Amino acid sequence: MSDSPWKSSTDRRSEREEKRIAVLRTAARAFNDVGYYNTSLDDIARRLNVTKPTLYYYIKNKEEILFECVRIGLERLESASSEVIGHGGSAYDELVAVMTAYVGVVTMEFGMCVIRVGEEPLTEESRRTLRALKRRIDLKFRSLIERGIAEGSIAACDPKIAAFTLAGALSWVARWYQPDGPQTADAIARHSVDLLLNGLRPRG
Amino acid sequence: MSDSPWKSSTDRRSEREEKRIAVLRTAARAFNDVGYYNTSLDDIARRLNVTKPTLYYYIKNKEEILFECVRIGLERLESASSEVIGHGGSAYDELVAVMTAYVGVVTMEFGMCVIRVGEEPLTEESRRTLRALKRRIDLKFRSLIERGIAEGSIAACDPKIAAFTLAGALSWVARWYQPDGPQTADAIARHSVDLLLNGLRPRG
Numbered sequence: 244m245s246d247s248p249w250k251s252s253t254d255r256r257s258e259r260e261e262k263r264i265a266v267l268r269t270a271a272r273a274f275n276d277v278g279y280y281n282t283s284l285d286d287i288a289r290r291l292n293v294t295k296p297t298l299y300y301y302i303k304n305k306e307e308i309l310f311e312c313v314r315i316g317l318e319r320l321e322s323a324s325s326e327v328i329g330h331g332g333s334a335y336d337e338l339v340a341v342m343t344a345y346v347g348v349v350t351m352e353f354g355m356c357v358i359r360v361g362e363e364p365l366t367e368e369s370r371r372t373l374r375a376l377k378r379r380i381d382l383k384f385r386s387l388i389e390r391g392i393a394e395g396s397i398a399a400c401d402p403k404i405a406a407f408t409l410a411g412a413l414s415w416v417a418r419w420y421q422p423d424g425p426q427t428a429d430a431i432a433r434h435s436v437d438l439l440l441n442g443l444r445p446r447g
Numbered sequence: 448m449s450d451s452p453w454k455s456s457t458d459r460r461s462e463r464e465e466k467r468i469a470v471l472r473t474a475a476r477a478f479n480d481v482g483y484y485n486t487s488l489d490d491i492a493r494r495l496n497v498t499k500p501t502l503y504y505y506i507k508n509k510e511e512i513l514f515e516c517v518r519i520g521l522e523r524l525e526s527a528s529s530e531v532i533g534h535g536g537s538a539y540d541e542l543v544a545v546m547t548a549y550v551g552v553v554t555m556e557f558g559m560c561v562i563r564v565g566e567e568p569l570t571e572e573s574r575r576t577l578r579a580l581k582r583r584i585d586l587k588f589r590s591l592i593e594r595g596i597a598e599g600s601i602a603a604c605d606p607k608i609a610a611f612t613l614a615g616a617l618s619w620v621a622r623w624y625q626p627d628g629p630q631t632a633d634a635i636a637r638h639s640v641d642l643l644l645n646g647l648r649p650r651g
Binding site for chain 1: 614
């Protein structure tokens with residue numbers, strides 16, 4: 244702590260980072276609402292009550308904003324799974340936790356942007372980076388399913404198609420979820436995960 | 448039948464319609480491969496070995512092409528369900544048939560275009576028309592699920608969330624399916640539908 248009225252360089256850095264995230268979050272919301280191509284930097288500046296030159300202090304261009312939004316979304320999807328995997332539970336229990344956390348992320352700005360916009364508008368190099376992140380998430384789902392089948396906690400199935408089927412069902416929530424709609428993200432996650440665990444066919 | 452070397456107006460109309468569909472199909476493939484915004488009318492003309500002015504004989508502009516691709520895709524999704532519903536089977540059996548047919552459609556050009564591109568690039572009026580078609584498909588899923596729960600052929604669940612979960616899982620196939628990949632669309636449909644029917648949790 245210092246008595247100086249000037250901010251320390253550490254404070255300035257963290258303040259800048261905080262504002263940068265606010266820019267990205269506002270942009271992600273705009274992209275999710277009206278689409279990437281229908282959103283201009285002017286629109287983003289207007290939503291933040293700043294001028295376009297102010298934006299350039301935090302970001303280079305619209306492509307960089309989208310790249311960062313999708314990258315952060317994918318990292319949150321990945322850490323949502325890393326946090327629950329390897330704590331000694333059954334693969335089934337871990338998969339339930341990962342699936343539930345996944346819905347939580349895709350119903351927030353950055354995760355939603357991964358699904359609603361994705362990497363298509365970006366350069367091949369950016370797309371490659373983001374696809375590598377996606378692949379890591381897919382492999383986590385797949386290896387959990389494989390482990391579950393081996394230990395008997397998950398029914399026999401094709402792990403690759405099962406991983407895509409689960410990710411598809413859960414990702415799709417980002418397409419239709421409305422933050423001010425009648426159902427909370429938690430309730431949607433519960434119902435959707437339950438269906439994927441138990442299936443449409445009545446038990447017993 | 449006529450001996451005239453000139454085509455009848457009926458023949459000319461059907462030939463024109465056939466070529467128009469070829470234009471739309473080629474465009475849908477390009478949109479699915481590299482994205483709507485990365486595809487120009489010149490690209491489409493090149494893929495068809497025709498000039499851009501030739502394209503204008505069949506379509507007005509790129510927006511009209513996308514509208515038609517998505518409209519045809521949605522109509523095929525809807526007729527895939529209409530064909531199997533109401534033939535006296537259980538709601539469960541009908542839902543299995545609808546889900547399987549759904550994967551068949553989203554792995555073809557027009558159905559794939561519904562999922563990979565969608566209506567976002569279009570005008571509000573076009574989007575409204577296409578959303579109304581989507582809603583009809585969603586309501587079919589939902590009413591089948593409701594009927595199945597009532598008759599006991601489908602496990603108790605939230606019909607709205609279940610309909611979105613199924614549609615999401617099956618639509619997602621369009622995102623990752625590769626026509627020249629190792630698994631056929633039929634095999635993917637079988638595995639994916641089976642998982643949704645039986646769930647991840649082992650039976651018995």
